[in-house]
Amino acid sequence: MVITRWLYVSILSAAVMLLVTAIPIDSFFSSENASRSIQQSDVLFKIFGQLRHDIGAIFYIKADEYYHGGTEHPFGETHHLEDDASLCGGPDEAAHEPARESPAEAGKNGGYDLFTRINRSISSHSVIHLNKDQSAELLPWFYLATLFDPQAVQAYVVGGFWLGMQMGKPEEGIAFLRKGLRHNPDAWELYAQVGELYFIAKKDYGKAAPYLQRAFSLMKQSEASDFDKKQVLVFLAAAMEHLGNLRESLAYYEQLSGLFNNNTIILGKIKALRSVLEEEPLHAR
Amino acid sequence: MKTPLLIAVNLTRELFRKKDLYVLGILLLVLLAYVIQTAFFGVKDIFRYVKEIGLGIVFLFSIIIAVPFAARSLLEEIATKTIYPLLAKPVTRWQVILGKYLGCLFVSGSAFSLFFLLFAAADVYNQGLTGLALTLQVYGAGILMLLVLNAITLALSVYCTFSTTVTLSYLIYFLMTWFGGSLRDLLDTIPSAGLAIYYLLPHFEFFDLRHRLVHLWEPVPGWVMLFLAFYAVTYSLLALIAAFLGFRKRWL
Numbered sequence: 001m002v003i004t005r006w007l008y009v010s011i012l013s014a015a016v017m018l019l020v021t022a023i024p025i026d027s028f029f030s031s032e033n034a035s036r037s038i039q040q041s042d043v044l045f046k047i048f049g050q051l052r053h054d055i056g057a058i059f060y061i062k063a064d065e066y067y068h069g070g071t072e073h074p075f076g077e078t079h080h081l082e083d084d085a086s087l088c089g090g091p092d093e094a095a096h097e098p099a100r101e102s103p104a105e106a107g108k109n110g111g112y113d114l115f116t117r118i119n120r121s122i123s124s125h126s127v128i129h130l131n132k133d134q135s136a137e138l139l140p141w142f143y144l145a146t147l148f149d150p151q152a153v154q155a156y157v158v159g160g161f162w163l164g165m166q167m168g169k170p171e172e173g174i175a176f177l178r179k180g181l182r183h184n185p186d187a188w189e190l191y192a193q194v195g196e197l198y199f200i201a202k203k204d205y206g207k208a209a210p211y212l213q214r215a216f217s218l219m220k221q222s223e224a225s226d227f228d229k230k231q232v233l234v235f236l237a238a239a240m241e242h243l244g245n246l247r248e249s250l251a252y253y254e255q256l257s258g259l260f261n262n263n264t265i266i267l268g269k270i271k272a273l274r275s276v277l278e279e280e281p282l283h284a285r
Numbered sequence: 286m287k288t289p290l291l292i293a294v295n296l297t298r299e300l301f302r303k304k305d306l307y308v309l310g311i312l313l314l315v316l317l318a319y320v321i322q323t324a325f326f327g328v329k330d331i332f333r334y335v336k337e338i339g340l341g342i343v344f345l346f347s348i349i350i351a352v353p354f355a356a357r358s359l360l361e362e363i364a365t366k367t368i369y370p371l372l373a374k375p376v377t378r379w380q381v382i383l384g385k386y387l388g389c390l391f392v393s394g395s396a397f398s399l400f401f402l403l404f405a406a407a408d409v410y411n412q413g414l415t416g417l418a419l420t421l422q423v424y425g426a427g428i429l430m431l432l433v434l435n436a437i438t439l440a441l442s443v444y445c446t447f448s449t450t451v452t453l454s455y456l457i458y459f460l461m462t463w464f465g466g467s468l469r470d471l472l473d474t475i476p477s478a479g480l481a482i483y484y485l486l487p488h489f490e491f492f493d494l495r496h497r498l499v500h501l502w503e504p505v506p507g508w509v510m511l512f513l514a515f516y517a518v519t520y521s522l523l524a525l526i527a528a529f530l531g532f533r534k535r536w537l
Contacts, residue, residue, distance in 0.1 A: 070500030119466050121509045125502050139325040140334040172326045
């Protein structure tokens, strides 16, 4: 009898506790998610919640795996997919060492047991980069990565690069990157990639310049590396030069010179631009 | 040998009586057609993705059929008490186990073969004939995988309930397929026992050659295929012995 009464009291108090705590929890979630109304209307977001970031990452890794011919990303390799544009085509053991063995695989006495040998025979292969005409094989994974995780900036950038530069589809590449910009309006990487596509693939310097300028201004607010700044500044300075804005171009080259530790080529470029600008008033007269 | 075969044939009829095979077959066809016709950014000539998704579905559907079928084969006989007339005949318990195993193997093998055939036809339609030897190896390895999976599921069903058997079988299969290759590093940290556990676990990852076919690597050496066959037969035999030992002592 006592136990039954104790049980009733416990259940009642637990229910009261739940009600009390449920109100702040609910209000917390509604305020937390108020800014995520767009995400909440997304079906994938409703199904997978925050897990979709991980699923998107898995698809992005899949693209990397495909690029390496089905092998894992080589141990210690730090490049991006886009860095390997020139390396496309066939086995490339010189650029990548084969995947390193784990201590267990190597065996304490230097030998391999049968199971390890079987595993290696089945799942190991030297690194092969996709040929240029096989680039399309990567596309589904970029698409899926961004479908599941619209905040996957890297997937947009690399996917846009492959579409625009490798597959000769700059329009599709730019459209893909713009889709990324709708979800990530402050990602300098996306602006930079759109600018580069306009610059290199379409040679439309007028459209490239504002994207590169936006990228550079966002870079200053973020923790972008000097390497990235150099890459954007090179295109930006050249775009301005193509457009005839020599003063702006000179200003960007001067910033570039600071990052390149007074590189002789950049210094030469600055010298040439200054001499042109000095001659300008004479022409005007 | 005649008695186990009769039990197996009787069990096989179940597959065609139930709708699972037809539903999954139609679903596979629909999914393959969808995957093949999908164009990404206006590009249609995408083959590896189709292979990866297609093979993934083939293996998944085959396992969806194999595991519950093997888990149910013996437990249903006991639950519905049809095991009594069966054992009243001059049929030993070992023959029952062997008959059920052969039946399950035939059922899952037929389903896998049908699904694989549909996939292969879709792949030839999409890309043309490529990597025939490797395709046959993937198919062979899939059948060998079913040999082990059915034996393990049947053995578990002798000791566990239906739901436990199904859950454990799926867990073992998926965990070993995904992480079996890297398990050695983890188990190596446990002195002596770790290595023994590593060798005792069913290495389903050995039978997963899909990756090679997707990326068109060269076929695996003949000695590897021979080892896979030897491993599958040995492991299945050990699992069947375990099933028999449990079933022999089981009070019915």
